[in-house]
Amino acid sequence: ETITCLLCLPLFVPSTRSTQNYIMCGYKSGWIRVFSESGVLLTEQQLETTPVLSIKMRTPPPVFKVPSQSVFKEDEDITILFEGKKVVSIDGQSLWLVLRVCDGQRESGIDTSRMHTAFQYKKWDLHHQDQVKDVVSLGPSPIHSRPSQPYTNSTQSFGNASTRYIGVGIYPMLTYYATAESTRTLSAASMATYVVSRVASPVFSFAKSWWTSGNASHPRKAATPYVPNLHQPPTHIEPATPIPAVLSANDPYRQINQISLCPPSTSSQRHTLAATSDALGRVILWDVIEGEMIRLWKGIRDASCGWVEVFEHEIYQQQQQPPSPPETIPRVLLFLVIHSSKLGSLRIFQMRHGKQVGAFHVGPGWKLVSCAREPLGSSMFCDKSALSVAAVLGIMEDAQLSGSQFSWLGSVFYLGYLVCQLPNNYLVQRLPIARYLGSVLVIWGIVMALTALCNTFAQLVGCRFLLGLFEGVTYPCVYILLSTLYRRSEQSICWGFVGISTGMGTVLGVLIAYGLAHLDGVAGMRGWRWGYIVFGIATVLIGVLTFFFLVDDTHHKLLRLTKVELEIVEERAKDNCVVRTTEIKTEQIWEAIQEPRLWLILLANILNCIENGGLVTFSTLLVSGLGFSSMTSIILQIPNGVAAALFAIGSVMIAKRIGRNTFTAISTSLVSLLGCILVVVIPGTPKLIGFYLAWAMTGTGALIQTLVSNNVSGYTKKVFYNGTNMVAMTLGNFIGPLMMTENQAPHYTGAIIGYAVSNAVLIVCLILIYFIMSKENARRTSHPPESETDVYLDLTDKQDRNIIYKL
Incomplete structure (x- = not known):
């Protein structure tokens, strides 16, 4: 086979905030294949039987660099041109998900040939031209306008075109096309179905493969070289x-x-702007909005063009200049690069008028390969922090709340959380988790949206209690899912990503809240009311997706497992040491109650969550107490989420590398203790350093949950451990805000000292837990059992002598 064109395809990886590179290749046979940067085939699909002529990617503007006013929502897409005037448009979001899934399968050692992973696309026929040599996508049109070049022939108006293309070739040489049908072929619901049908969570596979790559005891599998099947018959061509x-x-x-x-x-x-090159050696600069030529260059044979842009403030960021007002659009320096493969020259022109600013000789035979402008995918816990943000957006004035009443609003949430745990422990074992969790999420979102209607302390107390009551269902369900769907070796990474989702949810919530603050007074409502409405609607949508598409069982029908994959699932179930059952075994509950380890873990959770409850509720007020304005206090919550996410994932990564969960939890508790001390002793705004260090408690919480999920077996016993831990966490979060009394404002020194003492006692509990399990491990290794345990007997960790506790 012959590669006819290729595209460097950077992919945004949200878990690491980094970019991972892929190569998309088009072949003479009409196949499209995507490789990792090391040359491993990830996915392939035959879209046509004719050669691929060009592959291009369109990404939206970097809205994070420019003002948010007048932002028109754009999606990413890949445009592929085939010989015969056929154009394929691949939605960027769907391709991003497919590549992440495929790479996760490869890293996990799964044979991707059995998975039949394919990307979704739309196909168009540009029949108006005799020949089409190249095409670009202009994306969706925010306005009903079209180019107005006087000598062109208009055949139709744009109307409500969702996607626009420019095709170049011959008869006519340049043509605008428009389709009223969107290139986005997948809705959010169908996209969720697609992802869960391929793999439960490729993100965890990425984390696992990355972390074990440096471990000599876990050598990485060598990738199978790609060998094309030249005798493979053509697939069905749409x-x-x-x-x-x-x-x-x-x-x-x-x-x-x-x-x-x-x-x-x-x-x-x-x-x-666009640049075209023709067979006569001419390069034309076009204004694609007006449909007119701006400049012409002659004598550049076999030319290809590309673009380079630079934001001016990035060039001169070292200069001491006053910052521009936020409404100012930054100046962008745009350059056109013209490369002649025949002459071996590379010339650079500044836009818009085409002044040459550089020229280089690179030699003949080279080809200019374009790279995507922005990484693919870069364009894609809020309820508890919503109260914290609402504190500076008018809720205390609207509801006439005192400081003590605000403390109770933070605590009553966890009172509802506590009341939920007893019935939830029964229901989570008796009902399908997807249906149960999805239904509760919908109700939870409705209650949150209705919180915007509250005007008194009593009404807010009622809504906050209900919010806690319904949210109390979510964490135990997540715990059961992670414990049953993932191996023991993978569960620490899982809990790390739970911590990341909490931290990143806080960041996202703060950014949205900052925007909603500017809605203060719109439709006669304060900014805090808009926050509850937006987050409530989002929760309802997530609940609907969860109800229909959450995979809650290793044999779930959405997975569509083959016989080979079923065997893999069985092996994973043995490693988990637990299988889901609806039978409630009281003897397992009694066994758990008699274990000192249970009570130490409960005490550790209470102590850790005392600090969490106080900081989640009062974080914005604590920062504003340092002298910052309301808006600045909201923005300074972003490092809270970042710190929480970094501590969560960092702690579990370190624990996985050294193989010691308890020691790592002790270390994060020490960091949190240090943060509390710094908040008390450091004067002024530097207190923020200690405040951010205090969020190391998120790493401690993730590791405590890992200790439970790794070392407790027997399904009823695991559910009981989980339920009692939820009670302990709720009690801690309930107590934490009450320690922030009104007479301590604005620095709340007494409460911070109390949090420091909690961390110190927590460290003692973790040391005792380590010695209890270490002693039992020594006893079991000295007298090992003679046979393996059948996981489907549902034995507890005390009954199964083959279990060695992960310390």
Whole structure:
């Protein structure tokens, strides 16, 4: 086979905030294949039987660099042109998910050939031109406008076109196309179905493969080299849908071979310029909005074009200049790069008027390969922090709350959480988790949205109690899912990502709340009311997705497991030491009650969550007490979420590497203790350093849950441990805000000292837990059992002598 074109495809990895590179190749046979940067085939699909002519990616503007006013929502897409005027458009989000899933399968050693992972696409036929040599996607149109070049022939108006393309070639040489059908083929619900049907969580596989790559005892499998099957018959080829041409420009003596669209420098500027090269050695600069030529270069044979852009403030960031007001759109320096493979030259021109600013000789034979402008995927816990943010957005004034009443609003949430645990322990074992959790999430979201209607302390207390009551279901369900779907060796990573989701949820919630603060007074409502409405609606949507698409069993029908995969599932179940059952075994509950380890873990959870409850509820008030404004106090909550996420994932990664969960939990508790001390003793705004260090408690919490999930077996016993831990965590979170009394404001020194003492006692509990399990391990290794245990007997960790506790 022959590769006819390729695209460097960077992929955004949210868990590490980094970019991972892939290569998408088009073949003469019409196949599209995506490889890792080390050359391992991840996914392939035959979209046509004719050669691939071009592959291009369109990404939206970097809205994080520019003002948020007038932002028009854009999605990413991949545009592939085949010989015969066929264009395939792949939605960026769907491709991102497919590649993440495929790479996760590869890292886990799963044979991807059995998984039949394929990306979704739409196919168009550009039938208006005799030949199409290249095509670009302009994306969706925010306004009903079209180019107005006087010599072009308009065949239709744009109307409500969702996606626009420019095709270049011959007869006509340049044509605008538009389709009223969106390139996004998958809804959020169908996308969720697609992901869970392929793998339960590829993110955890990524974490596992990354962490074990440096461990000599876990050598990484060598990837199988890619060998194309040249005798493979053509797959089913979907027919293309003709789309209308809305505008065309023709010169019967000119054939345009290539078009390169400039990046959308800002949300308001969007795509404005394009460069084309033709068979006569001419390069034309176009204004694609107006449909007019700006400049012409001659004598550049076999030319190909690309773009480079630089934000001016990034160049001069070292200069001492006053910051620009937030409404100012940053200046973008845009350059056109023209490469001639025949001449071996590379010339650079500054836009918009085409002044040459550089020229290089690279030699003949080279080819200019474009890279995506932004990583693919870069364009894709809020309820508890919503109260904290609401404190500076007017809730205390609207409901006439005192400081003590605000403390009770933080605590009554966990009172509802506590009341929920007894019935929840029964229901979580008797009902399908997906249906149960999804239903509760919908009700939870409705209650949260209705909180916006509250005007008195009594009404807020009622809603906060109900919020806690319904949220109390979620954590135990997540615990059971992680304990039954993942191996013991994987569960620490799972809990680390739970911690990341909590921290990143806080960051996301704060960013949204900052935006909602500017809605203060819209429709006659304060900003804090808008916050509850938005988060409530989001929770309802997540509940619907959970109800229908959450995989809650290793044999779930959505997984569509083959016989080979079923064997893998059975092996994983043996490693988990637990299988799900609806039978409640009272003897396992009694066994748990008699264990000193249970009570030490409960005390450790209470002590850890005392600090968590206080900081979650009062974080914004603590920061504003340092002299920051309300808006600044909200923004300074972002490092809280980042710190919580880093401590959570960092602690479990370290614990996995050294094989000691308890020692790592002791270390994070020491860091949190140090943070509390710094908050008390350091004067002024530097207290923020200690405040952020105090969030090391999230790492401690994740590791305590890992200790339970790794070392407790017997399904009823595990559910009981989980339920009592939820009670302990609830009590801690209930007590924490009550320690923040009104007479301590604004620094709440007495409460912070109390949190420091809690951390000290917590360390003692963790040391005792370690010695109890270490002593039992020594006894079991000295007298090992003679046979393996059948996991389906549902034995407890005390009954199963083969279990060695993970310390």
